[in-house]
Amino acid sequence: MMGRVGKSSTPSGAGRSLVWRADQLDEALVVGGDELASDDVAKAREIVTRVRERWALKGGRTVVALAGATGSGKSSLFNALVNDEVATIGARRPTTATATAAMWGEEDANPLLDWMEIGNRHHVGAPGHPGYDEHDEQLAALFLIALRYFDAR
Numbered sequence: 087m088m089g090r091v092g093k094s095s096t097p098s099g100a101g102r103s104l105v106w107r108a109d110q111l112d113e114a115l116v117v118g119g120d121e122l123a124s125d126d127v128a129k130a131r132e133i134v135t136r137v138r139e140r141w142a143l144k145g146g147r148t149v150v151a152l153a154g155a156t157g158s159g160k161s162s163l164f165n166a167l168v169n170d171e172v173a174t175i176g177a178r179r180p181t182t183a184t185a186t187a188a189m190w191g192e193e194d195a196n197p198l199l200d201w202m203e204i205g206n207r208h209h210v211g212a213p214g215h216p217g218y219d220e221h222d223e224q225l226a227a228l229f230l231i232a233l234r235y236f237d238a239r
Contacts, residue, residue, distance in 0.1 A: 108137040143198045151231040164232035172208040173232045191226030
């Protein structure tokens with residue numbers, strides 16, 4: 087669906103580019119969908135849907151993910167940054183079976199973390215939470231994610 091770029095609901099920067107590309111893909115599916123393989127059309131429609139779902143959850147959040155090879159220390163780094171033993175550090179590879187998120191600030195993280203399918207959550211840096219530090223307020227709306235082991239085989 088093509089539309090005029092407006093100021094109120096149009097994303098800016100990289101987000102605009104991503105949403106614009108999703109809109110272009112959606113338009114291509116409308117125009118040529120009958121000529122394309124149905125499996126490819128289904129995959130493309132899923133991508134368009136996922137982009138739109140994610141953009142709707144943007145809020146004022148900054149999401150940072152720790153990625154790296156199995157056993158490279160993502161969980162150890164995560165725990166050091168969070169200043170707590172939140173992510174389980176395993177002795178054997180692969181070690182991290184589930185992703186872990188830490189959030190700073192009061193913004194509700196649940197819709198975004200639900201969408202990302204991250205169940206292991208730790209709230210840092212909010213008044214009343216253990217380990218609160220006044221410097222944590224500078225990190226409000228930061229989400230730090232330690233990614234899980236992923237086997238692409």
